[in-house]
Amino acid sequence: MANVLETLSNDLAATVQAASPAVVRVEGRRRVPATGVIWSADGLIVTAHHVVRRDERITIGLPDGSTRPAAVVGRDPSTDLAVLRVEGGDLTPAAWASGDGLGVGQLVLALGRPGRSVQATLGIVSALGESWRTPAGGQIDRYLQTDVVMYPGFSGGPLVDASGQVIGLNTSALLRGVSVSIPAATVRAVVDTLLAHGHVRRGYLGVGAQPVRLPEALAGQIGQETGLLIASVEPGSPAESGGLMLGDTIVALDGHPMHHIDDLLTLLSGDRVGKAVPVRIVRGGQVQDVTVVIGERVWSGSPDPDLGGDDANTLGATEHGDVAGRGSGSGRPGPDPKRGRGLRRGHHLAHGRPDRHERARHRRSRDAARRPAGSPDAPRDGDRL
Amino acid sequence: MLRVVLPDRQTLPATVIASDPDRDLAALMVVASDLPTVELGDSRSLQPGQWVMAVGHPWGVAGAVTGGVVIGMGAGLPEIPRAHHEWIALDLHMRPGHSGGPLVDVAGRLVGINTMIAGPDVGFAVPLHVVARFLKRALARQERVRSR
Numbered sequence: 001m002a003n004v005l006e007t008l009s010n011d012l013a014a015t016v017q018a019a020s021p022a023v024v025r026v027e028g029r030r031r032v033p034a035t036g037v038i039w040s041a042d043g044l045i046v047t048a049h050h051v052v053r054r055d056e057r058i059t060i061g062l063p064d065g066s067t068r069p070a071a072v073v074g075r076d077p078s079t080d081l082a083v084l085r086v087e088g089g090d091l092t093p094a095a096w097a098s099g100d101g102l103g104v105g106q107l108v109l110a111l112g113r114p115g116r117s118v119q120a121t122l123g124i125v126s127a128l129g130e131s132w133r134t135p136a137g138g139q140i141d142r143y144l145q146t147d148v149v150m151y152p153g154f155s156g157g158p159l160v161d162a163s164g165q166v167i168g169l170n171t172s173a174l175l176r177g178v179s180v181s182i183p184a185a186t187v188r189a190v191v192d193t194l195l196a197h198g199h200v201r202r203g204y205l206g207v208g209a210q211p212v213r214l215p216e217a218l219a220g221q222i223g224q225e226t227g228l229l230i231a232s233v234e235p236g237s238p239a240e241s242g243g244l245m246l247g248d249t250i251v252a253l254d255g256h257p258m259h260h261i262d263d264l265l266t267l268l269s270g271d272r273v274g275k276a277v278p279v280r281i282v283r284g285g286q287v288q289d290v291t292v293v294i295g296e297r298v299w300s301g302s303p304d305p306d307l308g309g310d311d312a313n314t315l316g317a318t319e320h321g322d323v324a325g326r327g328s329g330s331g332r333p334g335p336d337p338k339r340g341r342g343l344r345r346g347h348h349l350a351h352g353r354p355d356r357h358e359r360a361r362h363r364r365s366r367d368a369a370r371r372p373a374g375s376p377d378a379p380r381d382g383d384r385l
Numbered sequence: 386m387l388r389v390v391l392p393d394r395q396t397l398p399a400t401v402i403a404s405d406p407d408r409d410l411a412a413l414m415v416v417a418s419d420l421p422t423v424e425l426g427d428s429r430s431l432q433p434g435q436w437v438m439a440v441g442h443p444w445g446v447a448g449a450v451t452g453g454v455v456i457g458m459g460a461g462l463p464e465i466p467r468a469h470h471e472w473i474a475l476d477l478h479m480r481p482g483h484s485g486g487p488l489v490d491v492a493g494r495l496v497g498i499n500t501m502i503a504g505p506d507v508g509f510a511v512p513l514h515v516v517a518r519f520l521k522r523a524l525a526r527q528e529r530v531r532s533r
Contacts, residue, residue, distance in 0.1 A: 006491040009436035012454060016434035032463045109434060119457030120433040121476040149476050149506040151456055152464040 011162075012122065016109060018164035020118040022094035023111050025061030026070075026084070026156055028052035035112040035157030036060065037166060039191060042089040046191055047156030048171040049075045049082040060086045065116060074194030078138030078202060079182060080171045082156075083194045094158060096184045097165035099144070104128055108146050109160050110170050110179070114153025123148035123179070134174050137202055137265050137297075141185045144168055148179050201270030204297035205244075206237020211260055212249060218282060226259045227251040227282060242292030244279065251287070252280035268294065389415050392448070403523030408470055408511055409484075409500045412523045423487060426494030428513035431473060433457050439479050439499050439508065441486030453477025458512065465503060472509045473497050479508035 002010075026036040026047050034051035038044075045060060052058060055072040062068065070086040104125050112119045129143030146159065150172045158166040159181040168181030193200050209228040219225045227249040233239050244250075250258045253267050254277040272294045279292050389399045397415040404411040431437075438452045456474040465472065473488065479502050488497035488510040497510035 003491070005436060009491045012434040012436065013432035014434075016432065111433075114463045115457070115459070115461050117457060117459065118433055119474065120454060121456055122434065122454040149456075151474070151476070151507060 012107075012109065012120075015160065015162060015164045016111060016118060016120045019094070019109075019111055019158065019160045019166065020113075021063050021092040022166070023063065023113045023118055023157060025059075025113045025115070026051060027059040027061065028054060028084075032153045033061070033114045034153050034155050035114065036084065037094045037156070037158045037169060038091045039083070040093050041091050043086045043091060044073070044191075044195075045070065045084040045086060046169060046187060047082050047084060048169070048173065049077050049080045050171070050173040051155050052082050052084070058084060060084070061113065061116065062091070063113070063118070074198040074200075076138065076190050076194060076200035078134060078136040078200060079140060079186060079190050080134070080136075080138070080173045081169065081182065081187060081190045081194075083191055094166045095164070096188070097161060097163075097167050098185065099142075099161070099167040099183055102128065102144075102161070102167060107162050108148060108167070110146070110148040110150065110154055110157060111160060112151060112154035112157040114151075119151060119154075121149040121151055121154070126179075133262065133265060137268070138174075138200075139186075140174075140182060141189075142183045144181045144183050146179045146181060150179055201273050202297040203268030203270065203272045204238060204295040205264070205268060205292065206234035206239040206295065207244060207250075208232035209250065209261065209264065214249065214251070214282065215285075218285070218287070222251055222280075222282075222287065224251060224257050224259065228258045228261070228264060238292050238295040242279065243290045244281065244292065245283070247283070249282040250279060251282060253277060254279075268297075387413070389413060391420075402527055403519070405519055407467060408515065408519065410498065410511060410516060410519050411485075412520055423489075423495045424493065425513065426490045426492070426496040428458075428473070428496045428515075431455050431458055431490075431496060431512075436491050437475065437477070437488055437496065439475070439477060439483050439486060439488050439510070441479070441483030441499060443480035443482040445482060451478045451480075451483070453508075456507070465509060466501075471512050471515055472500075473512050475508040475510060476506065477508055478506060483508070 022038040024036045024038060024045060025033050027033045029051055034047065036045040036047035039046045052072060058070040060068050060070045068086045068088060070084045073083040073085050075082040102125055104127060106125050108123055108125055110121045123146045126147050127143065127145040131139065131141050132143045133139055150170060155171050157170050159168040159170050161167050166184065168183045169187050170179065170181050174180050190200060208231045210231055211226050212229040214225060214227055230244060230246055230248045230250065233244060233246055252258055253264065256267055258264055273296045274294065276291050276293045279290050281288055281290060387399045389397045397417055399413040399415045402412050402414045433455050435455045436452065437455055438450050440448060440450050443449050453476045456476050458473045460469055460471050462468055462472055462474050479499060483499045486499045487495050488499050490496050495513055497512050498516050499508060499510045502508045
């Protein structure tokens with residue numbers, strides 16, 4: 001007798017098995033291995049950037065139980081994606097779906113292979129939305145949120161639909177507290193860029209800025225009410241070289257009006273790296289034009305929320321991030337409050353946090369206080385623009 | 386005193402005949418006859434993604450059920466205590482009071498005993514074949530004690 005529930009149960013298990021040949025284990029960090037998805041039969045694996053702590057000596061665990069060495073081909077911290085290449089081919093690539101027919105409420109499965117065998121959690125599509133920008137500046141084609149549980153080691157694993165096709169890549173690092181997946185289209189675009197260039201370029205200006213209201217007379221003259229007040233200038237940055245100064249208010253960059261931080265983030269795209277762009281500023285009540293050569297943003301590492309949690313024996317040691325279980329000692333919601341909450345208007349983006357040495361000192365004392373021995377620390381990006 | 390309350394609210398005194406703190410299992414014995422028994426399933430054939438239900442007394446609410454899927458099973462699951470033992474990891478919402486209750490498959494057959502949670506969405510159960518082994522040993526010991 002096969003009732004509806006039995007049929008559903010068998011179908012779910014069959015869907016997991018159908019997708020599992022393309023789901024691999026990625027051993028590129030301490031403690032919990034993570035998951036990756038086979039991109040091509042000749043050895044390309046796509047996974048989450050934050051779970052691969054090193055560029056070489058990565059081990060991939062294949063579904064048949066064998067292991068192969070792998071190395072990083074390229075990474076994009078802004079979308080938390082990384083591409084690896086394993087030695088030898090003959091792999092089973094995942095079947096990717098565009099997710100065009102996806103609707104809120106549809107069943108989805110998150111798959112992972114932190115151990116030998118494939119694992120799964122079940123959920124529904126919670127929200128679908130327009131394209132969005134990650135706190136690290138990455139452009140994601142479509143907002144895709146689910147209620148699947150991100151079990152430890154599931155980062156870098158696939159989100160599959162009821163037919164077993166991969167509609168996105170799961171990562172717990174883009175937004176904390178919710179399960180957000182990177183849609184297939186974005187994964188494809190980033191993989192193509194990484195294969196061509198090894199990394200995804202992001203522009204860098206080197207200022208901390210916040211939006212301010214312009215004086216009425218000036219607003220009328222320029223034709224906009226707000227601009228971006230420069231609160232800090234990084235030494236040696238493109239902004240400094242171009243003559244931007246503390247107290248200047250940026251009103252336009254490369255001809256585009258600057259109202260919010262997001263306007264600046266959008267303009268600092270990879271294709272502007274190395275380009276001399278006009279910057280219109282207000283200095284001392286006067287409108288001036290200066291020229292700045294946009295630099296390239298250098299990533300220093302990124303936090304690993306999967307490993308930032310508590311001792312494994314306590315509640316809350318799950319990958320989706322139990323906020324209450326972390327950081328209570330310092331009153332911080334996670335490894336990085338800006339990354340966690342997203343950039344807001346008014347955030348200082350250059351000196352918003354202590355310098356490298358102070359961070360390291362703080363980290364050591366905090367780790368000693370609340371982490372088990374041997375727990376890796378989590379270097380952070382500077383949110384410099 | 387240890388007591389067992391049946392679904393018809395009949396209360397029986399119970400004694401612990403065996404326990405395994407490492408696996409968080411205990412076997413109790415009551416004096417009764419004609420007790421209903423649970424049908425047994427196959428915990429070795431569980432598959433990730435398969436639907437299961439946990440029955441228990443969360444926060445004291447009797448016979449409450451929560452459903453979800455098997456995440457994975459076996460020894461060496463990441464990020465759980467005593468990972469060298471076999472566990473069933475579960476994507477369902479167990480609460481305090483589900484511990485010790487049955488984990489059943491879609492046909493209501495027992496496949497495990499609910500044990501612990503790791504956060505609000507992840508639970509763990511001892512697979513039935515491990516429970517069976519434990520019970521077999523406990524009963525054999527009872528037999529030896531009785532025959533002395």
